[in-house]
Amino acid sequence: MTAVLRIDDVDFVRDGNYLLDSVSLTVEAGEHWALLGANGAGKSTLLSLAGAVAHPTRGVVEVLGHRLGRVDMRELRSYLGHVNPRHPLRTPLTVREVVLTGLTNTTELVPRWAPSAEQAEHADALIGLLGLDRRAATPWPVLSQGERGRALIARALMPEPRLLLLDEPATGLDLAAREQLLTAIDRLRGEHPALATVLVTHHLEELPATTTHALLLREGRCLASGAVDDVLTTDQVSKCFDHPVRISRHEGRWAARA
Numbered sequence: 024m025t026a027v028l029r030i031d032d033v034d035f036v037r038d039g040n041y042l043l044d045s046v047s048l049t050v051e052a053g054e055h056w057a058l059l060g061a062n063g064a065g066k067s068t069l070l071s072l073a074g075a076v077a078h079p080t081r082g083v084v085e086v087l088g089h090r091l092g093r094v095d096m097r098e099l100r101s102y103l104g105h106v107n108p109r110h111p112l113r114t115p116l117t118v119r120e121v122v123l124t125g126l127t128n129t130t131e132l133v134p135r136w137a138p139s140a141e142q143a144e145h146a147d148a149l150i151g152l153l154g155l156d157r158r159a160a161t162p163w164p165v166l167s168q169g170e171r172g173r174a175l176i177a178r179a180l181m182p183e184p185r186l187l188l189l190d191e192p193a194t195g196l197d198l199a200a201r202e203q204l205l206t207a208i209d210r211l212r213g214e215h216p217a218l219a220t221v222l223v224t225h226h227l228e229e230l231p232a233t234t235t236h237a238l239l240l241r242e243g244r245c246l247a248s249g250a251v252d253d254v255l256t257t258d259q260v261s262k263c264f265d266h267p268v269r270i271s272r273h274e275g276r277w278a279a280r281a
């Protein structure tokens with residue numbers, strides 16, 4: 024089977040600066056990757072290639088078997104789940120309505136569009152999976168940041184994507200909201216075993232226990248990449264963040280201490 028995502032020896036250059044320098048990443052179905060690195064390391068740039076938002080300057084990117092540069096990027100994006108934490112919603116849609124906009128790939132509801140009974144059921148199942156049953160009819164402005172984040176994941180899953188991209192999903196969440204989010208991601212991965220995910224974060228504490236692989240980026244270069252326990256070591260993470268830290272893993276979750 025073809026990989027869900029294949030990034031092969033890619034450079035991404037802007038204003039003469041190598042934001043990515045010879046970076047490779049292959050993600051197979053059912054794998055859950057963490058992209059880690061300090062501020063400015065190139066994580067968002069790498070995610071924008073995976074999300075068919077940008078082209079590489081050099082090298083090959085294949086998303087869902089389609090090579091960037093030879094495919095309609097807009098159409099390709101409609102098959103991906105890409106969670107943008109700065110969702111630009113302007114109207115007070117309810118959680119259920121926001122989740123349904125994942126089918127039309129729009130921010131607002133499309134006039135005169137209505138979901139089928141099956142689609143509405145699918146939306147409710149995802150709302151339940153993300154732990155938002157009691158919030159389904161709540162308007163967006165009333166939701167907490169954590170609830171919005173989980174609603175956006177449910178929205179991204181509506182078209183049943185094979186690849187889900189999560190850009191710092193736990194940023195700004197309090198402890199309880201972060202734990203609810205990570206539990207929801209773990210459940211999601213359990214119930215959709217073929218789904219592949221790529222999650223960007225600065226913090227090891229924000230990694231779900233179901234993370235299978237990791238890639239460490241430092242100044243646009245890949246420092247280490249592979250099975251998560253081989254990559255998230257005290258030595259490599261210290262190098263990645265240019266700071267001595269001690270990494271431990273307890274009951275599946277990671278911690279970093281100076």
Ligand SMILES: Nc1ncnc2c1ncn2[C@@H]1O[C@H](COP(=O)(O)OP(=O)(O)OP(=O)(O)O)[C@@H](O)[C@H]1O
Pocket residue numbers: 037038040042060061062063064065066067068069225
């Ligand atoms: N269009 C651009 N032109 C020039 N430099 C850019 C451009 N976009 C991003 N950069 C720079 O590229 C570097 C990598 O940015 P990127 O956003 O990918 O890093 P990041 O690892 O996601 O960082 P953060 O953790 O702070 O979000 C940064 O130094 C950034 O300032």
